[in-house]
Amino acid sequence: MQRTVFYISDSTGITAETIGNSILAQFEGVQFDKHRLPFIDDAQKAEAAALRIKTRYAQTGERPIVVNTMASRDLCEIVAESGALMLDVFAPFIGPLEEELGAKRSGAVNRSHGLVDFDKYEARINATNYALSHDDGIDVDYAQADLILVGVSRSGKTPTCLYMALHYGVSAANYPLTDDDLDKLELPARLRPYKDRLFGLTIDPQRLAQIREQRRAGSRYATLEQCRWELAQAEKLMRRESIPNLNTTHVSIEEIASKIFDRFGIERTMF
Numbered sequence: 001m002q003r004t005v006f007y008i009s010d011s012t013g014i015t016a017e018t019i020g021n022s023i024l025a026q027f028e029g030v031q032f033d034k035h036r037l038p039f040i041d042d043a044q045k046a047e048a049a050a051l052r053i054k055t056r057y058a059q060t061g062e063r064p065i066v067v068n069t070m071a072s073r074d075l076c077e078i079v080a081e082s083g084a085l086m087l088d089v090f091a092p093f094i095g096p097l098e099e100e101l102g103a104k105r106s107g108a109v110n111r112s113h114g115l116v117d118f119d120k121y122e123a124r125i126n127a128t129n130y131a132l133s134h135d136d137g138i139d140v141d142y143a144q145a146d147l148i149l150v151g152v153s154r155s156g157k158t159p160t161c162l163y164m165a166l167h168y169g170v171s172a173a174n175y176p177l178t179d180d181d182l183d184k185l186e187l188p189a190r191l192r193p194y195k196d197r198l199f200g201l202t203i204d205p206q207r208l209a210q211i212r213e214q215r216r217a218g219s220r221y222a223t224l225e226q227c228r229w230e231l232a233q234a235e236k237l238m239r240r241e242s243i244p245n246l247n248t249t250h251v252s253i254e255e256i257a258s259k260i261f262d263r264f265g266i267e268r269t270m271f
Contacts, residue, residue, distance in 0.1 A: 002031040004056050004064040008049060008079060010071060013038035019089050020067035040070060046078035053082035071105070123169035131165040134173035142173055142194045147264055149174040150191070150238075151201035152182075152230040153221075154211045156248040156256065160201065163253045164260070168268040182233035187241050199260050200238040200245030205231055207249050 005024065007016040013036045024032050037049050053064050064084040070076050071090070080086050094105050130144065135158055142148055149157040149172060157174035164170040181188055191198060205227040212222035220226055238245045244263050248256055261268070 001029065002033060003062055004033045004060060005035070006049070006053055006064060006066045006084070007034065007036045008040055008066055009038050009069045010041040010075065011038065011069070013069070016067045016069040016089060020087075023067075040075060040079070043075065043078060046070075046075040050079050050082040053079070053084050057083055120169060124166055127165035127169045127171045128162065130171045131161040131173070135161070136174065136176050142190070142197070144171055145173045145194065145197055146171045146266065147197045147199055147260065148172070148191065148194055149201055149260075150177060150198055150243065151203075151245075152177050152208070152227075152234050154208060154215065155201045155203045156253070157201055160248075160253055160256050160260075164257050168257070168261075168266075170261075170266060170268060177230075177234050177237070179230075182230060182237065185233065185237050185240065187237070195241065195243075197264075198241075198243045199263065200234070200243045201256070202231055202235055202238075202245055202247050204247065204249040 005020065007013050007020050009016045017034075017036055021034075024030075037052075040046050040049050053066065056064050064082070065087065066079060066082075066084040067087050067089065068076060068079065069089045070079070076086070076088065098104055134141070134145065147170070149161060151157050151174075153176050157176070161172040161174050164172045175188065175191060187195065205224055208227040208231065209222055209224045212219070212227065216222050235245070237243075246256060246259055251259075260266075
């Protein structure tokens, strides 16, 4: 079975897509053809979106699903004329909040991802620059780091650091464990003063070999034997130094970040 899904928003569509994907993941027997329609913030755009949805309905014969985060009731009604199943993400919350707060929602568009807090936004940009300059041991000024990820090459350190920086303003550096580090089974001298900020990432050898093969096909670096050795040594080092760690093989970046935050007691919000 295949169904078409439209994520519609008067802003970026990120909220609709994130929540929608989480819900749709519960239906394993259905394939979803997904489309994001952001910045539907006036009647003309809403009518164009409704036409696109209605056309898809006619083509497939299956009722499209719309996951909607548009604040304007008028725009929602225009899109609803397409005949799609409308899932309003805000609907379950607006009524109770209006009653609790004694205030009505504004219905203003483009509010979900605006620069509500300029200080937080600047912190995210600064943290992203920090993560980039402290990627793979490029810079070793770890004094400003909230945390430092360690692990073998291609175990997920860089994308995790960038995610934590860009979304939460966390200054995260990463250090790749080299063959020399793994041979000695000693924590590198530059990391010792910051041992309480270290968190290790590991991964299954087969998955690591696949990732490395895509990067350097046919190299010793990508062989299963080399991957097994590096990971075994890295895990020994982490155990010896009591470095908390996580196997990233079947874990999303979002979940990796959440587990790291929980370990270090870091409480940050996205916006």
